[in-house]
Amino acid sequence: MTLQRMDNVGIVVDDLDAAVAFFTELGMEVEGKAQIEGLFADQAVGLDGVRSDIAMMRTPDGHGKLELAQYHTPAAIGDGSHNPPPNTLGLHRVMFAVDDIDDTIARLRPHGAELIGEVAQYKDIYRLCYLRGPSGIILALAEQIG
Missing domain, CATH: 3.10.180.10 (2,3-Dihydroxybiphenyl 1,2-Dioxygenase, domain 1)
Incomplete structure (x- = not known):
């Protein structure tokens, strides 16, 4: 199988x-x-x-x-306020490809999204960032630029 x-x-x-x-x-x-x-x-x-x-x-x-x-x-463990750094063991993050990273960040901010670092550029290929969303979820966004 x-x-x-x-x-x-x-x-x-x-x-x-x-x-x-x-x-x-x-x-x-x-x-x-x-x-x-x-x-x-x-x-x-x-x-x-x-x-x-x-x-x-x-x-x-x-x-x-x-x-x-x-x-x-049973009640979930943790209170959702603990925000471990991106290098914590376990599930790291979920990444999504987006058309416009700046627009996506702007739309998610009213829903509690906060940049963990900043929007970075990898060569002339991608713009990338990490956001923290509801319940401390780490979300990565990637915009292909090249």
Whole structure:
């Protein structure tokens, strides 16, 4: 048996509506929303009494997906205020290719996006940056310029 594809990246958030608004402004589309609970959920994630709300977001090309999850029980660990640096072990960031990096940053700022560093240019090929979004999520943006 071989790997078929990467299906999605799951991100736990403390405010699902804010995260959906943020990723919608980025250009993703809501594919669906659901409440997840019951024995199958407990078994799949290895927790007891799981009750969460999820939103599946997809990129406009239909290939990339994020599953945003807000846990009601058991409560998510952490308060969303701890913002580890980009070199912290674990999931590093999610990167998106955009047409206009400056416009994208401007549209995401009202949704809480903050630049971690600054917009940098790699040769005459890309403009790149890291942003921190809802629940401390690190998002990278890349604009191809050459």
